[in-house]
Amino acid sequence: MRRIVSIVALGLVLASCSSNLPQSSLNPKSVEAQKIDGLWILVFSIATVIFFAVQIALIVSIVRWRRRPGDDSEPKQTHGNTRLEIVWTIIPAVILAVIAVPTLRTLFELRAPATGDVLRVKVTGHQWWWEFEYPDIVGPDGRPLITANELHIPAGRTTELEMTSADVIHSFWVPPLAGKRDLVPGLTTYIKITPLESAAGEVIPGQCAEYCWLGHADMRVKVHVDAPDDFETWAAGQLEPAPVPTTGAAVGGFETFSGVCATCHQANVRQPDGTVETIGTAIGPDLTHFASRDTFGAGILENTAEHLAAWIDDPSALKPMAPELNDLDRGRVLGMPDYGLDPDQIAELVELLESWK
Ligand code: CUA
Secondary structure, eight states: HHHHHHHHHHHHHHHHHOOTTTTTTTOOOBHHHHHHHHHHHHHHHHHHHHHHHHHHHHHHHHHHHHOOOOOOOHHHHOOOOOHHHHHHHHHHHHHHHHHHHHHHHHHHHHHHOOSSSSEEEEEEEEEEEEEEEEEEETTTSSSSSESSSEEEEEETSSSEEEESSSSOOOEEEEEETTTOOEEEEEEOOEEEEEEEEGTTTTTTEEEEEOSSSGGGGGEEEEEEEHHHHHHHHHHHHHHEEEEEESSHHHHHHHHHHHGGGGEEEEEEEETTTTTTEEEEEEOOOOTTTGGGEEEEEEEETTTTTHHHHHHHOOOHHHHHHOGGOBBBBBBBBBOOOOOOHHHHHHHHHHHHHHHOO
């Protein structure tokens, strides 16, 4: 018995020591997550006290009033006890009423619209990736900042996500930053995130938390919490058009991009003569600054030339998708098809995309 207890205790101690908990809501990195964590600690503390009180009362009763050898008398038989029943109804009611006060306050605080100097980001869930648009960060050509799967937000300032879905219900969940909230087609839902200043420089992983078919487990998101200056630098860079290459393998890559990839992907490009135009269709992730992202495929693959070549060659081999069911006319997109490009075309495309920083 003692051995079992010590093994369980050791397990608990070791689990609490682990520092590698990137998706723990018990390691809050935003004002909102701290509120959720504070509420959890309060409720958990009360529940712990009740647990031990009940267990001690139970054990004492069992030991003290157990049947003793030689005592065959029948215990007193009772049916109902009004006073006891009133007491054990009132005590839990009072406890729940006490817990309800901070719970409701936290709920209302988290749901209240963000005020002050708020950064707005429109989030659209897709099978199986995230689209982020910053409607208030607009380039000279009038095009807002658009990116995919890696959300950048400034530390110390509130960002409000305005979320919806292009297809089925998804759920945005980055536990250290905020609670979980669904993205529902035809509806706008909101999340506020005010990252702590101490979180600047961190990249916090999250993922879709509502089953959305094949690619659900691979619908991940990374939130880059940037120091305010770094955020401004990043945003300014993202507004720059991508250069249309004039030399090297990337020239052929741009041809393939315009002819094949642009069926589903957009890029805001600057032609050699200086004109800026947006090419392609915004069905898949915007690729203008593809190389500025650490990962692709919605957070599942490190952004390297090898991974990208393998992905273009056969995307469904690296992530479960169903592009054979795509019906672009009806707006149904279930993954990136294998276009059967030859190795030279793939190498040229990789060259192009990895130059779009
Ligand atoms: Cu999107 Cu699960």
